Amino acid sequence: MTGVPETDTVVGVLKQGERTKQRVPNERTILEAVRLALARVLEEDENVLLFGEDVGVNGGVFRVTEGLQKRFGERRVFDTPLAESMLIGTAVGMAAMGLRPVVEIQFMGFCPPALDQVLCHAARLRNRTEGVLSCPLVIRMPYGGGIHAPEHHSESTEALFAHLPGIRVVVPSSPKRAYGLLLAAVRDPDPVVFLEPKREYRSFFETVEDDGIALPLDTSFVLREGDALTLVSWGAMMRETLEAARVLETSEGRSADVVDVATLGPTFDFGTILRSVEKTGRCVIVHEATLTGGFGAEIAARLADEGLTSLQAPVKRVTAYDTVMPLPRMEHLQMPTAERVLNAARHVLSF
């Protein structure tokens, strides 16, 4: 698999609470791009259903699904009783019988009751029936901190899912990738956990054409090219990572490859990371999840295994600390900052 070089053309940044800055029609936020992709898959495939808690009339607590019930009817887009294991368990049954359920778990912090169904069934139905039954379902979850939400509303537990053979964890970091990767996730014949970086839902917009063209899964995206070091991240943390790369280049003249891993789990695209590190010799991995057993550990281990002779410095990880996500007053202290990424980058560049 090759990484797809891509220059992000961020055409605007929205301030907190600002939803309707003057934009041309195809300029969309991540939230709008997700909605656009959902509408597209509902339009193109009668087997696609969208359900969850408050996704119907209310349009979701973040309004991602706003207007979709009105457009596609209550048969296709509907509210359910409030139970996370039920959401995924019933979706497994539907998917095995030929539907393509797209299920919303309202916040990733509430996913643990559903983990049983993901781990014991969605991930293994194909394997235990040698492909007679399969499980083409998408589990959408807003994840991550930075929106000053109550307890259990700011988690980044992607590594719990990325550990599971049979699962893909897909995390977009821009409106374009949200659109293209969600199309790919819904059309894919296997289960996908689709994590939406909720802090970035409305933070910036870019041009997203509703062309129905999916982006590839299991593929990392090279967002910036450089030669001094490799910065690796995904989802919301691409913002801090790209910011650090810009500062490094403008103030210190050191350019970085910035890789958005995008698909986590057993199918992830390590090749793009390895090729970059073979060029730069240095790597910093950034993620919002806690340190120990985070997906960054897998990337670092693979670099130690397959890229050791290219490395000129230790692989550093910039992550949340191994503690519980604090309540909003201190959450910014737990989340990695561009400054911490910069410090780690300077450290690996000092070797």
Next chain:
Amino acid sequence: MSGTRIGKVTFDLHLHRFLDERGAVVKKPLPPFAEDPSELLSMYRWMVLARVFDAKAVNLQKTGQLGTYPSVLGQEAVSVAIGSVMRSDDVFLLQYREGGALFMRGVPLQALFLFWGGDERGSAEIARHGNFPVCIPIATHALHAAGAAFAFKYRGESRIAVCALGDGATSEGDFYEALNWASVFLAPVVFVISNNQWAISVPRQKQTAAPTLAQKAVAFGMPCVRVDGNDIIAVRHILGEACAAARAGKGPVLVEAETYRLGDHTTADAGSAGRYRSVEEVSAATEREPIARLRAFLTSRGMLRGEDDAEICASIEAGVEAEKDAYLRIVKDAPRQCAAMFDHLYASLPPSVARQKAEFIREKGDAP
């Protein structure tokens, strides 16, 4: 507030039965199928087949030729009743004591031997006949049943889902969530609790303070019914009505079939009688078992003579023995390719896992 306002709500859930423990008719008229000798003899044969398979499986485990196996001894009537009322395009979601229904749905005996013998191909074969694979975690499949039924309703099909669970499963959250979903969306699914009184070593009385398991449906606005699970005429009749209701768009039904697990929980639980339940309890339950009951009824009606019964049992014994031999031949001559364990994780083998497969083959070869 007066204390009298708080009190137990009680439900009068009659236990349906046509035959008493000795096979005598206690309720008339019998349903039409019970007047048809060929129908009754067919169910009799399937129950005997399930029991002979069971004994064979337990023996294979004891001689190291099968993995851990859960016996169905004493519960054959519920499973065969399920098999009798389901259509081939319905979908069956099961726990692990449903050989009777699986065989009636076309699953070869050797496939079930193969599954309990530890080979995924057995599980795949079960799934090829309109069944979900055997669900080992408790009650998680109740949700799959609710979802599968939802899919049938969504597409306007007349198919239904039938979900078999045990009494222990009624304590799991997924069971309640499944009942709730099915009721809210009027999903065409019949949940059948094969209440065999024991969840490994925990008796039914310790699972719930509710007097019956069927009444759990009341909280969801769902119809429910209790039936003597060792009276095949009653359990088939009730399941037939439940399936007809589901198929007619009336939504889900919860059926509690009272039976008894005469065997151990699994072969890993040998000697359960005398450890957590008394030998007397098990031998008393043996008096109520379903095959002897139907045999007594058939004999009293002149539908089964002793010599015919012996012939039926001998031919079933020979058939099961042949399937056992076929299973052992597969294990010996056509074992699963080792590298197959990589091949069905995803629709297509991802490069990252392909590398591991290649490494595996380099180290161990692809030979089974």
